[in-house]
Amino acid sequence: MDTTVYAVHLVGTDQSFSCAADDTVLRAALRQGIAFPYECNVGSCGNCKFELIEGQVNALWPDAPGLSDKDKQRKRWLGCQTRAQGDLHIKLRTGDKYRPIHTPVRTRARLVSSRVITHDLSEFSFELDQPMAFSSGQYALVQLAGVTGPRAYSMSNAGGSVSESGTALSFQVRRLPQGAGSNALFAQLRVGDGVEIDGPYGMAYLREDAPRDILCVAGGSGLAPMVSVARGTFASSQLAARRLHFVYGARMPADVCGQDMLAVLPGWLARGSYQAVVSGVDSEAPLPEGFARGFVHDWVDQVYGNRLAEMEIYFAGPALMAQSLLKLLIARQVPMDQVHFDQFY
Ligand SMILES: Cc1cc2nc3c(=O)[nH]c(=O)nc-3n(C[C@H](O)[C@H](O)[C@H](O)COP(=O)(O)OP(=O)(O)OC[C@H]3O[C@@H](n4cnc5c(N)ncnc54)[C@H](O)[C@@H]3O)c2cc1C
Ligand code: FES
Structure with missing residues (x-):
């Protein structure tokens, strides 16, 4: 392991941070409390771009979709895919909302159990070598043996340590x-096998001080962060008077899940509700009892409509669902500081 550490200076400011040779520029900055903009942490969104003014760097994924040819000509790099090869001077605009609420840590971990949720969704649980504090709704990076680059997965636990x-x-x-990544997890990883975990990351965490009822909308693999937000809500004394509405959007009835994880939360019957909405069933075909038909954003609009602007809203899932929901929330004039999501890539 290379233990060299370089200094990174933010041009035009008095801020600087140290970056280990085996870390990325983005994550090293976040570990030291620098409000370095980012979202996905896996090379796709382009939010972590910086301009290299002086020094040498190395791109972990030169063809990452978050960086265009034009960016490359302008000496722009992705912070999440770049390692320092010497001291650096870089230019970027920091933003307060990116300042980490918990310091990300890198640790070894071992798979301790896995369980099937649906035909294509499973839960994997890891014991960590080092403690990690996180808030409900955040994600971590998991480096699996034999897979190039880490994968981002959201925690399903309630936040805490x-x-x-x-x-x-x-x-x-x-x-x-x-x-x-998913094949390495599903087909190769066995109980006792090791991975590296780096986290927590993400801005779509539970706001315990928000004085509003909560709407969680999950689609497909977006289940985990919404279950985490729900678990965190029911564990929070600050949110003890708040109701939580959970909507799960799926294509087919066999994809629907999550209700059993919520029904066991103390107080769920009094303060929680769950609705499954399926989009891939013909209008004449029967549905399981209690299911609704259609796209999840349409259902949310029909049922909550004008009340959306009075709610704290969390969502996670496929890009199309996220875009449709965002469009709806803008049309319903929901203040954007009440809307929390990390786009999945
Ligand atoms: C914030 C966030 C949270 C997420 N949470 C969940 C979750 O809770 N559950 C879930 O199932 N999925 C989640 N995802 C999606 C997940 O990270 C994977 O993209 C998805 O599981 C597909 O991964 P794969 O390895 O199976 O597919 P692949 O097609 O092999 O990999 C796709 C992913 O790997 C990255 N990648 C591909 N090639 C490289 C490379 N050469 N170097 C570096 N990176 C590379 C891509 O950016 C992309 O993220 C989340 C994604 C994000 C961004
Ligand atoms: S955070 Fe680096 S590309 Fe998304």
Whole structure:
């Protein structure tokens, strides 16, 4: 392991941070409390771009979709995919909302259990070598043996501190037939096998001080962060008077899940509600009892409509669902500081 550490200076400011040779520029900055903009942490969104003014860097994924040819000509790099090869001077605009609420840590971890949720979704739980504090709704990066680059997975636990002797950290992952990460998890990883985990990251965490009822909308692999937000809500004394509405959007009835994880939360019957909405069933075909038909954003609009602007809203899932929901929330004039999501890539 290369233990060299370089200095990174933010040009035009008095801020600087140290960056270990085996870390990325973005994550090293976040570990030291620098409000470095980002979102996905996996090379896709482009939010972590910076301009290299002086120094040498190395791109972990030169063809990452978050960086265009034009960016490259302008000496722009992705902070989440770049390692320092010497001291650096870089230019970027920091933003207060990116300042980490918990310091991200890198730790070894071991798979302690896995369980099937649906035909293509399973939960994987890991015991960490080092404690990690996180808030409900955040995600971590998991580096699996034999897979190029880490994968981002959201925690399904309620936020808190996961320590050596404490509970395991759990992820709920969708199996993609051609996915390198999901196949390594589903087909190769055995109980006792090791991975590296780096986290927490993400801005879509539970706001315990928000004085509003909560709406969680999950689609597909977006289950975990919404379950985490729901678990965090029911564990929070600050939110003890708030109702939580949970909507799960799926294509087919066999994809629907999550209700059993919520029904066991103390106080759920009095303060919680769950609705499954399926979009892939013909209008004449029967549905299981209690299910609704259609797209999840349409259902949310029909049922909550004008009340959306009075709610704290969290969502996670496929890009199309996220875009449709965002469009609806803008049309319903929901203040954007009440809306929390990390786009999945
Ligand atoms: C914030 C966030 C939270 C997420 N939470 C969940 C979750 O809770 N559950 C879930 O099932 N999925 C989640 N995802 C999606 C997940 O990270 C994977 O993208 C998805 O599981 C597909 O991964 P794969 O390895 O199976 O597929 P692949 O097609 O093999 O990999 C796709 C992913 O790997 C990255 N990647 C591909 N090639 C490289 C490379 N050469 N170097 C570096 N990175 C590379 C891509 O950016 C992309 O994220 C989340 C994604 C994000 C961004
Ligand atoms: S945070 Fe680096 S590309 Fe998304």
